[in-house]
Every structure is written in C-alpha cells, then in structure tokens.
Amino acid sequence: MLRRIAxxxxxxxxxxLLGALLFAALAGFFGHDVEHHLKAAGFTDPDSESERAAAVLHDALGHGAEPGLVVLVRPKDGGALDLSDSTVRDEVLRLAxxxxxxxxxxxxxxxxxxxGLIASDERSVLLPAQLTTTDxxxxxxxxxxxxxxxxxxxxLDVGYAGFAPGFNEVNDQTRRDLTRAELIAFPLLGILLLVVFRSVVAAAVPLxxxxxxxxxxxxxxxxxxxLVDTSLFALNIATALSLGLAVDYALLLVSRHREEVQVHGHTLEAHRRAVATAGRASLFSGLTVAAAMAALMxxxxxxxxxIGAAGAAVGVLSAVMAVVVVPALLAALGPRIDALSIRKGPSLAATSDRWFRLAHAVMRRPVLVAVATTVGLLALAAPLVATTLTGPSAQAVPPGxxxxxxxxxxxxxxxxxxxxxxxxVVRGDVDDDALAALANRVGAVPGVESVAPFARADAxxxxxxxxxxxxxxxxRAQDAVRGIRAVDGPGEVLVSGNTARFMDEKSSLIGHAPLVVALIVxxxxxxxxxxxxxxxxxxxTLLMNALTLAAVLGILVLVFERKVGTQLLDYPGPYxxxxxxxxxxxxxxxALATDYAVLVMARIKELHDGGLPNEEAVAQGVARTGRIISAAAVMIxxxxxxxxxxxxxFMKQIAVAMALGVLIDATIVRALLVPALMRLLGEANWWAPAPLRRVQERFGIREG
Structure with missing residues (x-):
C-alpha cells in the first residue's frame, strides 16, 4: 500500500496537492462556523440520579427546583436600597x-x-430564576x-450569578482562549521549525x-x-492535537526524506524509502492516537x-495527510525543500552521537537505570495517593x-x-404527613443547614x-448528600443539585472507566x-505509558493542589x-506516549530486520530518532x-498535563527506560507465538 502511495x-x-487544497476549501466552507453548533462542556451523565431527578421535576413542574440563575440588584453607589422609594420598588418589580x-x-x-430575598442590611435584592431546561x-x-x-x-446596579451565568462565562472564555492560543502557538512553532529545519520552505510543511x-x-x-450534542471543548483539544501531530509526522517524513536523498539523491527510490519507513511509522502512530482517543466515545x-471523537478524527486525518500530502509536497518541491536556508549545521536527519553514546551507557547498566528511573517516576506519582477532586461549580469561574x-x-x-x-424530588402516591416526616429526617442529617417544606408539582x-x-x-457537602440519599423515604426519592451532580459524575466516571481502559489497552x-x-x-509500551501517566498526574496534584509553582502559571485556584x-x-x-513509542520502535525494528543485533539496533534507533523526537517534543x-x-x-490543568506527558515520555522514558528494558529483554523483544506471527505477516503494514 505504501509503495503505491509513494x-x-x-x-x-x-x-x-490540488485535491488537498479543494478538501481544505470544502472543510473550511462547511466547518468555519462549527463553534456556533457546539454545546458548552457536558460533564453530567444523563442517566444519573441527579439528572433523572431534574427531568422528573421539569416534566411535572415545568422548571427546576434550585435556581439556575440569580440576579443581584444593588444601588449604584454601593449604599443601602431605599425600598420605601416607589421608583426603586417599581424598578425592582420591572426587572423581575x-x-x-x-x-x-x-x-x-x-x-x-x-x-429572604431582601438582604438583612437592605443593601440588595435578589431575583432567583428557576429554569425550564435541565441542561x-x-x-x-x-x-x-x-x-x-x-x-x-x-x-440600579444589576449583577448576574449562579451556575448558568458562571458556566456561560467559562464557555465564552474558552472561545477567546482558543484564538489566543492559536495566535501564540503558530508564530512560536514557525520560529522553532525554522531553527530545526534551517529552511523556510521545509519549516512551512508542518504548519x-x-x-x-x-x-x-x-x-x-x-x-x-x-448528529449528536457535541462539546465546545473538543475544538480546543482538537486544535492542539492537530498542531502537535502535524509537527511529529512532518518532522519524521521530511527528516527521513533528507536522509534518503543523501544516499540516493532526489530519485524515486529515495522517495519510496522515505514513505515506506517514515510513512509507515506515521500511519501506525496516527492510528494508535485515534484508537486511544476513540475509546472515550x-x-x-x-x-x-x-473529545474522543475529535481526537480520533485528528489522529486519522494527521496520519493520512502525512503519508499523502507531505510526500506529494516533497516530490513537487524536490531540492527546493531546502530553499531559503538560514544556517549551516548538522541535519535533523543525521545520527546523533550524543544519543548513541547515551543509549550505550544505559545498556551497560540496564538494571540500575531501569530501577532508578522507575523509582523516580513513582516518586513523582506519589502525591496522587492523596488528592482532592473538583468539578463544575462557581469555583470554575476565573477571577475577573x-x-x-x-x-x-x-x-x-x-x-x-x-x-x-x-x-x-419524591415521586409516587405520598401524603403530606409522610413528606413532612421525610423533611424532618433530612433536616437531622449532619451537614444539612435547613430544609424547606415540600411543595407539590403534581399529584x-x-x-x-x-x-x-x-x-x-x-x-462535607458530599457526606451530607450521602446521608440524605440514605434516609428512608416514601415513594421514589431522588436528590439533585450541584453537589449531587458532582458525586454522580464521579460515580459515572468510575463505572465507565474500566471499559475505556480495556479498549485503550x-x-x-x-x-x-x-x-x-x-x-x-x-x-x-503499556508499562512505560502507565509510569508516564502516573508521574504526570502526580505533578498535576503537586502543582494545582499543593500550590507548587502556581505563581508561574498565574493560577488562582481552585486547588x-x-x-x-x-x-x-x-x-x-x-495516545501521545504511544505516538513516540511507535516512532522509535519502528526505526529500531527496521534496523533489527536489516540484520543488526538487538543492542545495536536499539542504540542506532535511539540515535537516529534522537534529534527528531526531541525537537518534536519541545514543539508539541x-x-x-x-x-x-x-x-x-481545567483547561490550564489539561494543557500543563499534556505538555508534561510529552516531555517526560520523550526524555526520561525514551532516553532511559526504552534502551534499559530492551537491553534486558534482548532478542525476546521480538518474540511472538508462531500463529500470531503469521497474523502479523498477513495483516501488518510492512515497508514497501
């Protein structure tokens, strides 16, 4: 297949290239306003108790129980409201x-x-609104x-607050952040690519x-x-992943193209070898990213x-574009790929002596390096043992x-x-005395401050x-909700509200996580x-990915909960x-850790299949991908x-964690764990039972 593509x-x-241009025009025409068709966040499980409670009450009453939005009315001068003034009273009633x-x-x-709607100091009046939507x-x-x-x-001064306004502001902020991030990322990427490729034309390929x-x-x-409700946050993640994977695959293909051109010149043979090797690695890498992200669906x-669907689309698109569009660009440009060169120096495609020496040094003491590296990563993961979790609430609203x-x-x-x-919410044929008794029992639950009398939505x-x-x-609030849910009540008793939604969200994640993990594995x-x-x-690979993930999450807890370095990130909480x-x-x-693992292992396998013994293939593979993956990791x-x-x-936490994951995997794991473990395993690295080997020979994508 890859030979035919080449x-x-x-x-x-x-x-x-004309087809790619037409695709871009079509995609841009139909997708340019996609953010107007996306919905905010979406952290709740529609089948959870809290969501069912909200749905039952909305069907019966027409709106929710707790206010989803509140308006605070205050005097413009910050003093007390003169509620005896008919002008002020009429204005408050008009606002209501x-x-x-x-x-x-x-x-x-x-x-x-x-x-309770007029403040005790008469400095404000509150207008709570119960909404007709459960979303x-x-x-x-x-x-x-x-x-x-x-x-x-x-x-009068009018302010807006509550869950819905807070989330709406977060949603709007996310849209602005996407534009800001792109304005920051593209110029920085352009500069870094220029430094790495040493050519303006070559640097433009990943962009x-x-x-x-x-x-x-x-x-x-x-x-x-x-077809289905889709979250706005998928747009941010998809943009970041698209740029990151584009850098990975373009770096790999352009550098391998240069390497083959040094041997075969600008010929079909050089072109075929670049596509067959780097294209194969890019294709498998993109498919692994797509598979891991698709599990979230x-x-x-x-x-x-x-995010799962967006990530899967990015993985497939990046891989296909890499093995089709980049080779076409390389063929069309020929020697002009190195046009507008800015400096001399070792080619990105050249074997790195430093990485070669490091790999051999690691393989001389593989047990020591493997144990020390694993202990170090587990030490970074240690803060994860005791962590505090949070979710959507008023705390998610940034200051300002x-x-x-x-x-x-x-x-x-x-x-x-x-x-x-x-x-x-109580559903069933329940009399008023039973409801009053339930209210009394709920009021006795530790952590409950007050309980309003039950009201009827319908019979x-x-x-x-x-x-x-x-x-x-x-x-403490979660303990109180657990206590409320444990109270025996008449009929079907359902609890909702921000605390209950958060608890149900955690339960849903725990319940579905094993399937996600199993699919990814x-x-x-x-x-x-x-x-x-x-x-x-x-x-x-799974073992090393797990160590990378554990270390990333441990650092995340250290920074965003233990407040280590939060000043550098301008992070005000929640902690x-x-x-x-x-x-x-x-x-x-x-997905990203496997991305780098595939890029390295593909080169090591190529060298091993070419006749090099395991240890030398590992050292050469690490050396030949050293500059490429290091540069890609920094840029992504x-x-x-x-x-x-x-x-x-949560966008700040996700961004920092993704960057940490890439850097840890591209440095500590690739430089130390990969050569150490592959040295310890020796030729067993390449073992498979005969029936499975026949399956791989039939269905695996091979060079050429």
Missing amino acids: DLTWRRPRSI EELRGSRYVGHVPDPFETP LEDEGGLADESVRQRVRSDI LLGGLSILGTLLALRIMAA VMPQRFLYS QQSYEVNRAIEDQYGRAFTEATSI DVAWTTVVLDAPALDE LLIVVLIFLLTGSVILPLK AVEVTSLVFLFAVTF AVVFLAFAVSPVF
Missing part, C-alpha cells in the same frame, strides 16, 4: 418581570412577597445571554499539515454536531465523548469574570440557598430544597503488535484536580502550553 505521490504530486420574560426562565418569585451547562448559557440583554437598569488537519477536524465536528459525558464577584457577594449576604441548593411529584453548611463540592496492544510482530513490546480531566488525560497521555509542548494561558482552571 509511486502515486511521485507521479502526480500536483494533482494530490423582564427576568420572567427571558428565555428558559420558568419561575421568578415576587421579591417583596418572598422571605444548565449549555441552554443555561442561552438563558444567561437572554437575561443580560433584557434585565438592565439605568438607576501546512497542521492547518489541513485542523480544517478537516472542523468539518468532522460540524458533521458530528448535526463510550463515555456518556458530552465533554468526553466529543462578572459572576465571580457577584457569586461571592450573594454567598456573603444570602448564604448558599440560592447558588448551591440541593433539591429532593405524584413533590419537591423541596435543602441548604448545606459547606460549599457544593466540599467533602486492547487497541494499543493490537496496533503495536501489527507494527512490530512482537507480543512483548506492546506490553512494555484541586478536575475529575473529568483525569479520564481525558489517561486517554491522551497513552509549546503548542500545549499555549493553551495554558487560559484562566479556566
């Missing part, structure tokens, strides 16, 4: 009426008839936008490949959004399955956003009843709200086996690790860190 790209490079007419708003109580993360944002357009005043991959992913997300959370200050003002003046209430559904004495995601083992023909190397990110990071770390880390400029805490 021949085709050599004979018809301009036709292929405008709030009732806003999109997705189902109920707003009369602020002067409902106890507070997305449609709640549309409600927020509608409210901000309608609920305005010339004589072109990344642009094509991004456009293709936009089209894939646009198609996906037409079994998760019910919109955030995760969207409007709702950040308003949320805190409401909590100071009104408590948590309006921003972090927990709701209880078979009743509901109430509960105020907890701790922040929504605090362990299975797919990686199969693909690496098809590449190498060995059953040992896939298992070794905990976002729980959904752990699942995502498992997939993406395994730069891309990921560009997304760390985001003030949204």
Whole structure:
C-alpha cells in the first residue's frame, strides 16, 4: 500500500496537492462556523440520579427546583436600597418581570412577597430564576445571554450569578482562549521549525499539515454536531492535537526524506524509502492516537465523548495527510525543500552521537537505570495517593469574570440557598404527613443547614430544597448528600443539585472507566503488535505509558493542589484536580506516549530486520530518532502550553498535563527506560507465538 502511495505521490504530486487544497476549501466552507453548533462542556451523565431527578421535576413542574440563575440588584453607589422609594420598588418589580420574560426562565418569585430575598442590611435584592431546561451547562448559557440583554437598569446596579451565568462565562472564555492560543502557538512553532529545519520552505510543511488537519477536524465536528450534542471543548483539544501531530509526522517524513536523498539523491527510490519507513511509522502512530482517543466515545459525558471523537478524527486525518500530502509536497518541491536556508549545521536527519553514546551507557547498566528511573517516576506519582477532586461549580469561574464577584457577594449576604441548593424530588402516591416526616429526617442529617417544606408539582411529584453548611463540592457537602440519599423515604426519592451532580459524575466516571481502559489497552496492544510482530513490546509500551501517566498526574496534584509553582502559571485556584480531566488525560497521555513509542520502535525494528543485533539496533534507533523526537517534543509542548494561558482552571490543568506527558515520555522514558528494558529483554523483544506471527505477516503494514 505504501509503495503505491509513494509511486502515486511521485507521479502526480500536483494533482494530490490540488485535491488537498479543494478538501481544505470544502472543510473550511462547511466547518468555519462549527463553534456556533457546539454545546458548552457536558460533564453530567444523563442517566444519573441527579439528572433523572431534574427531568422528573421539569416534566411535572415545568422548571427546576434550585435556581439556575440569580440576579443581584444593588444601588449604584454601593449604599443601602431605599425600598420605601416607589421608583426603586417599581424598578425592582420591572426587572423581575423582564427576568420572567427571558428565555428558559420558568419561575421568578415576587421579591417583596418572598422571605429572604431582601438582604438583612437592605443593601440588595435578589431575583432567583428557576429554569425550564435541565441542561444548565449549555441552554443555561442561552438563558444567561437572554437575561443580560433584557434585565438592565439605568438607576440600579444589576449583577448576574449562579451556575448558568458562571458556566456561560467559562464557555465564552474558552472561545477567546482558543484564538489566543492559536495566535501564540503558530508564530512560536514557525520560529522553532525554522531553527530545526534551517529552511523556510521545509519549516512551512508542518504548519501546512497542521492547518489541513485542523480544517478537516472542523468539518468532522460540524458533521458530528448535526448528529449528536457535541462539546465546545473538543475544538480546543482538537486544535492542539492537530498542531502537535502535524509537527511529529512532518518532522519524521521530511527528516527521513533528507536522509534518503543523501544516499540516493532526489530519485524515486529515495522517495519510496522515505514513505515506506517514515510513512509507515506515521500511519501506525496516527492510528494508535485515534484508537486511544476513540475509546472515550463510550463515555456518556458530552465533554468526553466529543473529545474522543475529535481526537480520533485528528489522529486519522494527521496520519493520512502525512503519508499523502507531505510526500506529494516533497516530490513537487524536490531540492527546493531546502530553499531559503538560514544556517549551516548538522541535519535533523543525521545520527546523533550524543544519543548513541547515551543509549550505550544505559545498556551497560540496564538494571540500575531501569530501577532508578522507575523509582523516580513513582516518586513523582506519589502525591496522587492523596488528592482532592473538583468539578463544575462557581469555583470554575476565573477571577475577573462578572459572576465571580457577584457569586461571592450573594454567598456573603444570602448564604448558599440560592447558588448551591440541593433539591429532593419524591415521586409516587405520598401524603403530606409522610413528606413532612421525610423533611424532618433530612433536616437531622449532619451537614444539612435547613430544609424547606415540600411543595407539590403534581399529584405524584413533590419537591423541596435543602441548604448545606459547606460549599457544593466540599467533602462535607458530599457526606451530607450521602446521608440524605440514605434516609428512608416514601415513594421514589431522588436528590439533585450541584453537589449531587458532582458525586454522580464521579460515580459515572468510575463505572465507565474500566471499559475505556480495556479498549485503550486492547487497541494499543493490537496496533503495536501489527507494527512490530512482537507480543512483548506492546506490553512494555503499556508499562512505560502507565509510569508516564502516573508521574504526570502526580505533578498535576503537586502543582494545582499543593500550590507548587502556581505563581508561574498565574493560577488562582481552585486547588484541586478536575475529575473529568483525569479520564481525558489517561486517554491522551497513552495516545501521545504511544505516538513516540511507535516512532522509535519502528526505526529500531527496521534496523533489527536489516540484520543488526538487538543492542545495536536499539542504540542506532535511539540515535537516529534522537534529534527528531526531541525537537518534536519541545514543539508539541509549546503548542500545549499555549493553551495554558487560559484562566479556566481545567483547561490550564489539561494543557500543563499534556505538555508534561510529552516531555517526560520523550526524555526520561525514551532516553532511559526504552534502551534499559530492551537491553534486558534482548532478542525476546521480538518474540511472538508462531500463529500470531503469521497474523502479523498477513495483516501488518510492512515497508514497501
């Protein structure tokens, strides 16, 4: 297959490049406005108890129990509201009426008839809105936008807070962050590529490949959004991955092309060898990335399955573009690939003596190096043993956003009843005495501050709200919800609210994680086996990936929970690790770590198949890929860190973790663990049972 691709790209490079240009135009035309078709985040499991509770109440009552959005009305001068002034009272009532007419708003109580809505110091009035949607993360944002357009005043200060406005601000910030990250990443990448390739023309190849991959992913997300709810955050991750993989594969192909040209000149033979070797590694690498990311699609959370689909699309597109478009570019340009050279020096394709000597030094003491490296990585992972997890809440709103200050003002003046209430829904034929008894039992649960009397939504559904004495995601609040759920009650009792959603989110992740892990392990083992023909190397890769992941997550806890170096990242909190990110990071770390493993192992296998003994093949393979992978790791880390400029805490955590994963795997693991373990295993590295070897010979993609 690769030989046919090489021949085709050599004979018809301009036709292929024209086809790529038409694809880019088509993808750009249909995918340019994809963000307007994507939904915010999506951290909840639709089948969880908290979501079922919300759905039952919405069906019966028409809106939620706890307010999804609150408006804080204060005097412009910061003093007390003169509620005896008819102008002020009329303005507050007008704002309440405008709030009732806003999109997705189902109920707003009369602020002067409902106890607790006027602050005790009379400095503010609160207008809570119960929403008609259960999707507070997305449609709640549309409600927020509608409210901000309608609920305005010339004589009073109006502030917006609650779960929906906070999440909407995070959503808008994410859109801005994507643009900022691209503006940072592309120029930095261009400079680094110029330094690495020493040629303006060659440096443009990875950027072109990344642009094509991004456009293709936009089209894939646009198609996906037409079929199923798709998260906006997939756009950020897809952009970062597209640029990163483009750098990896373009570096590999261009450097191998230069290497073959030094031996065979600008000939078809050089072209075929470059595509057959580097193209094969790129293809397998892209497929492993796609497979690992695709495993996330079994998760019910919109955030995760969207990122999984986007990552799978990026892996496939990057690999296909790398083995088709890059060879066509190389054939069309010929010697001009090195045009506009800026400096002299060793070629990126040249064997690195330093990496060669390091590999041999490691293999002279393989046990010592393997043990010391493993202990070091496990030491980095140690903080993971005791970590605090967090999720979507008011804490996710970065300082500087409007709702950040308003949320805190409401909590100071009104408590948590309006921003972090927990709701209880009872379904069934239950009388008032049984509901009152249930309210009393719930009120006796430790951590419960107050319980409102039950109200009827219809004959078979009743509901109430509960105020907890701790922040929504605090362990004490979670203990209180566990206590509420353990209370015996009449009918079917369902608990919802921010705390319950977070607990259900964790349970859902734990419940689905084994399948994700199993799929990733299975797919990686199969693909690496098809590449190498060995059953040992896939298992070794999984072990090293697990060590890389553990070290990354340990550092993540050290930085974002223990506050080590947070000043450098301009990180104000929350000081905990976002729980959904752990699942995502498992997939993406395994994907990227396997990416580098494939690039190195493909070269080692090529040399071993060429007749070199195991130890020499390992040393030569590490030496010949040393400069390439080191340069790629630095550049992909730069891309990921560009997304760390985001003030949204979980985007910053994800960006830092992805960069760490790449750097740890490309340095510590590749330089130390790979040669040490391959030296210890010797020729056993390449062992497979005869039946499996026949399978690999039939279905594996071989050079040429």
